[in-house]
Amino acid sequence: MKRVLFALIVIAVVFVAVPSLSAADAKTLTVWCWDPNFNGYSMKEAAAVYNKSHPEVKIQILDVPENIEGKIEAGLQAGGAGLPDIALFQDYVIEKFILNYPNAFVDLKAAGVDYSKFAAYKLGPMTEGNKIYGIPFDTGSTGLWLRADYIKAAGLNPDSYQKNMTWQDVINLGVAIKAKGGKPLLAYDTTSFDTLRIMVQSTGTQFFNKDGSLNLRTPAMEKSLTILKELNDKGLLYNAEGWNNWVSAFNNGETVGLLNAIWIIGTLKSQQANAGKWMAVPTPRIENVQGARNASNNGGSSWYVFSSSKNKTVAVDFLKSVWASSTPDALNFYNTILKGAGAMGTYLPSRSGSNYTAPDEFFYKQQPVYKDFAAWMENVPTLLYTPNYVAMRDAVKNAILLMFKGDLKTVSDTIAHAEAEYKQVTGR
Amino acid sequence: MNKKGASSRYLDRVGWLMIAPAIILYATFNLYPILSSLGMVTRKWQGMRSTYIGLGNFARMLNDRIFWQSLGHNFLFMGIQIPIMIMLALILAAILNDVRHGRGTLRTIFFLPCVTSLVAYSVLFRMLFQTNGLLNNLLMKLDLIQSPIGWLNDPTWAKATIMIALTWRWTGYNMVFFIVGMQNISNEIFEAAEVDGANKRQQFFRITLPLLRPVILFSLVTSISGTMQLLDEPNVLTWEGGPANATMTAALYIYRQAFVLNSDFGYAAALSYIVVIITASFAFIQMRLLGRRDQ
Numbered sequence: 001m002k003r004v005l006f007a008l009i010v011i012a013v014v015f016v017a018v019p020s021l022s023a024a025d026a027k028t029l030t031v032w033c034w035d036p037n038f039n040g041y042s043m044k045e046a047a048a049v050y051n052k053s054h055p056e057v058k059i060q061i062l063d064v065p066e067n068i069e070g071k072i073e074a075g076l077q078a079g080g081a082g083l084p085d086i087a088l089f090q091d092y093v094i095e096k097f098i099l100n101y102p103n104a105f106v107d108l109k110a111a112g113v114d115y116s117k118f119a120a121y122k123l124g125p126m127t128e129g130n131k132i133y134g135i136p137f138d139t140g141s142t143g144l145w146l147r148a149d150y151i152k153a154a155g156l157n158p159d160s161y162q163k164n165m166t167w168q169d170v171i172n173l174g175v176a177i178k179a180k181g182g183k184p185l186l187a188y189d190t191t192s193f194d195t196l197r198i199m200v201q202s203t204g205t206q207f208f209n210k211d212g213s214l215n216l217r218t219p220a221m222e223k224s225l226t227i228l229k230e231l232n233d234k235g236l237l238y239n240a241e242g243w244n245n246w247v248s249a250f251n252n253g254e255t256v257g258l259l260n261a262i263w264i265i266g267t268l269k270s271q272q273a274n275a276g277k278w279m280a281v282p283t284p285r286i287e288n289v290q291g292a293r294n295a296s297n298n299g300g301s302s303w304y305v306f307s308s309s310k311n312k313t314v315a316v317d318f319l320k321s322v323w324a325s326s327t328p329d330a331l332n333f334y335n336t337i338l339k340g341a342g343a344m345g346t347y348l349p350s351r352s353g354s355n356y357t358a359p360d361e362f363f364y365k366q367q368p369v370y371k372d373f374a375a376w377m378e379n380v381p382t383l384l385y386t387p388n389y390v391a392m393r394d395a396v397k398n399a400i401l402l403m404f405k406g407d408l409k410t411v412s413d414t415i416a417h418a419e420a421e422y423k424q425v426t427g428r
Numbered sequence: 429m430n431k432k433g434a435s436s437r438y439l440d441r442v443g444w445l446m447i448a449p450a451i452i453l454y455a456t457f458n459l460y461p462i463l464s465s466l467g468m469v470t471r472k473w474q475g476m477r478s479t480y481i482g483l484g485n486f487a488r489m490l491n492d493r494i495f496w497q498s499l500g501h502n503f504l505f506m507g508i509q510i511p512i513m514i515m516l517a518l519i520l521a522a523i524l525n526d527v528r529h530g531r532g533t534l535r536t537i538f539f540l541p542c543v544t545s546l547v548a549y550s551v552l553f554r555m556l557f558q559t560n561g562l563l564n565n566l567l568m569k570l571d572l573i574q575s576p577i578g579w580l581n582d583p584t585w586a587k588a589t590i591m592i593a594l595t596w597r598w599t600g601y602n603m604v605f606f607i608v609g610m611q612n613i614s615n616e617i618f619e620a621a622e623v624d625g626a627n628k629r630q631q632f633f634r635i636t637l638p639l640l641r642p643v644i645l646f647s648l649v650t651s652i653s654g655t656m657q658l659l660d661e662p663n664v665l666t667w668e669g670g671p672a673n674a675t676m677t678a679a680l681y682i683y684r685q686a687f688v689l690n691s692d693f694g695y696a697a698a699l700s701y702i703v704v705i706i707t708a709s710f711a712f713i714q715m716r717l718l719g720r721r722d723q
Contacts (some may be wrong), residue, residue, distance in 0.1 A: 070687040076475070100475025165498055190581060191667040241580045242667060387474075387690045398672035405582075409633045421673075424495075425689065427488040 028058045029315055030084035031303075032072070034344035036063045038266065039088055039137065039301065042337040049333045053321075057314055076101045080308025085315045088137065092126045092303045096387035098128050105133040106305040113324045121344040126302055133304055135319045136346040138300035140261035141377035142198050142282040144170065145268065148364040150256045154180040158279060158364060164294040167227045167284045168201075174236040177256055187255040188237040188245035190404070193397040194298050195259055199224035202296035204381035205291045207396075212386045214422055216396070216415050217414045220272045220289050224371055225403070225411040226287070229289050239404070259283070261298045262373040265342040269362050279364040282376055295379035300346070323347065338370060344378070352370040388426050465697045473694030485698035495699060498669070498676040500544075501587070501705075514647060518597050518640075521606035522632060535607065538600030549597065550664040554580065557589050581672030584667050586704040590675050593661050598654070602647045602722045609643035611635060642718060649714045656707045659683060678703050 033039040040063050047059035062084065064071060069090075075083035078099070089097065097104065109115060115123055126134035144165075150157035154177040161173065174185030176236050188195060200207065201253045205220035238255045240246040250258045253273040258264070268278055282294035292346040303323065305315045321332050326349045335353030337343040350356075351374050359366035386392075399418035402408045407416055469485055471478045473492050489495060524534055541549070557579035564576040579589045613636065621631050637644075662668070662675040668684070669676030680705070686696035 067687075073475075073687055073691060096690055097475070100477060102476060104476075191670055239559075239581070242554065244554075245558055245560075391571075391689045394668075398670075401672045421494065424492050425685075427492065427695070 003366040007126070014146070016381050017084070027056050027095075027311070027314060028060060029086065029311055029318060030086045031059065031061045031086045031088075031193045032064045032068060033061065033088040034065050034068050038263070038341050038343055040208045041341045042137070042343045043088075045333055045337050045340065046318075049322050049329050050318050051149055052329065057255075057318065058353055059318070062248055066221070072097070080104075080306060083306050083308055085309040085311050086303055086305055088301050089134070089304055090299070091122070091140075092385050092389050092393075093304065094125050094134065094304070095389070098126070098133060099156060099387050101180055104373060106307055106312055106316060107131040107315065108133060108135065108305070108319070111320065113114050117326070117348050118325070119348060120381070121380045122300065122302065122346045123298065125385050126304075134302035135304075135323045135341075136300075136302045137323075138263060139346045139373070139377050139380075140263065140297045141344070141373045141380060142202075142259065142261045142283045142296045143299050143369075143373060143376065144259050144282070145250075145264070145278055145280050146276050146286060147253070147258040147274075149277045149280045150177060150182055150253075154182050162279065162281050163218065164282050165284050168287060169228070170284045171230060171234070171236065173202045174231070175234060175254070178235065183255050184238040185236040185256045186231065186238065187249040187258045188232075188239050189241075189243060190239050190241050190401055192394045196224055196228060196396060196400060197393070198259055198283060198296045198298050199227065199286060201298075201381060201383050202283050203286055204291035204293070205289070206384045207389070207392050208384050208386045210384070212388070213391060214388075214419060215226070215367060215427075216392075216419055217392055219294075220286065221415060222411050223286050223289050225230065225414055228400065229403060231410065242347050262340065262344050262370070265369065275362050276364060278362070279367055280372060281367050282372075291381070293379050293381075295376040297377075297380045297383070344370060344373060344377075352359075388422075388428075392418075395419075395425065465700070468694045468697040469701060471694045473692070473697070475693075477693045478694065479488065481694075485695050488695065489698060489702070490674060494673060494679065497673065497682055499678045499679045499703075501675060502656055502658060502677050504587065504707065505591060505594065505658060509594050509703070510651045510655065512591075513595045513599050514602060514644065516595065517583055517602035517606055517647070518637075518644075520599065520603045521610060524603070525610045527608055527674065535600075535604065538603055540600065541597045542601040544597075546660050547664065549593075550661070551592050553589070553596075553665055580666055581671055583671055586671055586674050590661050590666065593665055594655075594658075597661075598651065602651070605643050606640060606691065607649055609640045613639050645718050649718075652710050652714070653707055656703060656710070 031043050033043055037043075041059050042063055043059075047061065050057065050059065068087070072083065072087060075081060076420070109130070113132070113135065115132055119139060122136035122139075123132060126132055126136075146158070146161065151158045151173070156176060161169075165173075170185070177183070177185065186195075194293065200218075203220040205218050206215055207221075209215045232239075238249050242250045246258075247267055247407050250256055251267070251274070253274070268274065283296045285294045286292045304317055305312060305319065309315055321327075322333060323345075324330075326348065331353060332351050334345045334347060334350030335355045337345070338353065339355040356370045356374055357368055358370075359368050360370070364367055395418040398421060399408060399414045402417065403411075403414040408414045468478075470480060470482055472481045472484065492572055520538060524531055524538075526637050527534065553563075558564075559576045559578060559581060561579075563579065564573070567573045568576065577585055579585050617635055617639075618631055626634065656678045657679050657680040662677050663683075666675045668688075669680050678699070682696045682699045685692045685699065
């Protein structure tokens with residue numbers, strides 16, 4: 001009997017408590033992101049800044065490391081049930097959500113955000129007609145990271161490579177180092193599309209046409225694949241399976257370098273033994289392709305407010321007054337997260353912060369890497385993702401793998417294979 | 429007579445009452461979604477947008493080689509991995525059934541893999557099987573191979589890796605059923621066989637195996653339907669069915685169509701009905717086989 005009584009009490013408590021919890025203080029904002037050391041940390045810092053002037057708002061940051069998009073998709077299917085007020089989206093997935101879920105997000109342009117102050121390339125994916133839905137977060141401004149000590153060991157001068165190079169220059173460098181018994185030039189993750197994406201975007205060429213159809217037969221694509229094939233054939237790539245192997249390849253000194261974005265800086269610095277050895281040079285340029293430049297982008301994400309949120313006004317005010325404002329507090333916030341997590345924002349006025357220009361002890365000759373990447377960011381072309389970006393990405397990635405294996409002999413075959421797979425998977 | 433009828437009616441009512449929560453939950457979370465997904469198969473259903481396209485999803489499916497290839501991988505895993513696993517499980521069960529000391533401990537050890545966290549085990553397997561991983565290093569040290577095998581990188585070897593992982597995970601699970609089955613065989617039968625001069629081998633093949641038939645069939649049924657729904661291993665261990673779709677399975681492909689690619693719920697629902705039909709026909713055949721024995 002006692003047990004039954006106890007059970008009844010538990011049930012009663014649950015029924016009484018749960019509704020009161022969910023209807024809790026209207027001033028609680030919930031934010032979903034996925035990396036407590038990077039975007040989660042940044043959001044926490046932003047919350048602290050906002051709480052200085054709005055102590056009554058509680059900002060709860062939840063780390064959703066696994067399948068955040070699937071969870072959001074399920075919530076949107078359920079008409080917003082269980083969704084947070086604010087969520088972080090990868091720039092490459094947001095077009096799919098904006099298109100497939102009309103009115104799911106709050107139009108922040110209408111809410112008065114000044115978008116002229118953000119890096120222009122970030123706005124493409126979050127814009128639909130006159131509406132702009134997101135607050136741009138970090139940049140994926142890319143560069144070529146190289147080990148100065150390995151270049152020196154091959155009898156070359158690292159300083160003479162700190163310039164705008166072409167891919168031919170880079171291949172020559174790799175061959176020269178290899179000839180002296182050095183390591184392969186680049187760590188390459190065979191499960192990732194990043195390298196090719198960086199190469200193609202550096203030319204401003206799109207993977208899709210304006211109408212959303214696939215556009216892989218481009219000089220940029222053909223040239224990029226040719227370069228990749230040459231790198232692989234000459235043994236200049238260290239092929240690693242998956243992120244972890246890829247990271248340990250360059251952090252353990254198995255390669256001379258890697259091609260990726262500024263956000264890899266935290267990973268590089270986690271290997272303190274390499275202090276003083278790394279340097280960053282501009283993304284290599286593809287020769288003889290129109291629009292090619294020494295800048296590109298990989299990754300990056302942005303914040304969105306769900307229309308289903310009960311605290312829309314507060315959520316918008318929070319994002320606006322910390323993430324899109326030139327007040328000293330807001331600018332100082334961007335300066336803090338840059339140093340604290342290597343998170344480089346895309347809010348242009350923030351680039352005046354002291355941490356942007358400071359020499360960095362970790363790098364060869366104290367290179368002020370943030371300043372360099374921020375400068376390169378200005379030249380990044382906008383990429384058109386479309387809702388089918390992931391299907392395209394995986395089809396091309398798979399084709400490259402088969403090209404490296406020798407199953408696909410030519411660049412043309414490789415593109416044809418990717419086009420065929422894309423057609424199968426998307427039915428268009 | 430009358431009394432018995434009343435009590436059985438009463439029992440019925442209590443019985444129904446007892447299973448009512450399960451039925452309600454099943455109907456809400458299984459039956460209703462299944463039935464409502466039927467409404468999706470005739471639509472192009474992406475996110476919140478949906479238009480009626482009749483049999484369009486099925487027409488698209490006919491041209492989708494990647495899907496049929498994925499389904500082929502399910503059958504490949506089934507055809508190779510399940511027989512190996514059942515045989516291993518039988519051998520282990522026969523050995524453990526004879527072991528006198530530490531049987532419980534050994535049984536636990538063999539059973540552990542199937543209750544291990546999927547992520548933990550996939551991460552470990554990745555570390556073992558990567559190009560510069562433990563397994564390749566060991567094989568090279570023993571001079572069994574000249575150059576590292578692309579366990580995760582090579583389309584053929586990756587399939588083998590998935591099968592090895594599945595065998596590691598589920599052999600102990602099936603073994604436990606076989607041990608229980610063996611213990612249910614009366615000792616008198618073996619004693620009688622021994623008197624008749626049958627050796628251990630003959631006893632195993634002539635007595636143990638035939639009497640275990642229902643248990644083996646049960647294992648087959650669960651393994652086959654499990655392999656038809658295979659998703660986790662190729663998703664985590666070989667990076668979303670990689671390399672180049674070499675380990676893509678039907679269930680993983682359906683999941684990707686709905687949640688990773690372009691929110692194509694209509695197409696995903698249509699594909700899943702194909703898998704349901706195949707799984708159901710397997711189950712039907714197997715139930716017929718099981719039923720024959722019971723008669």
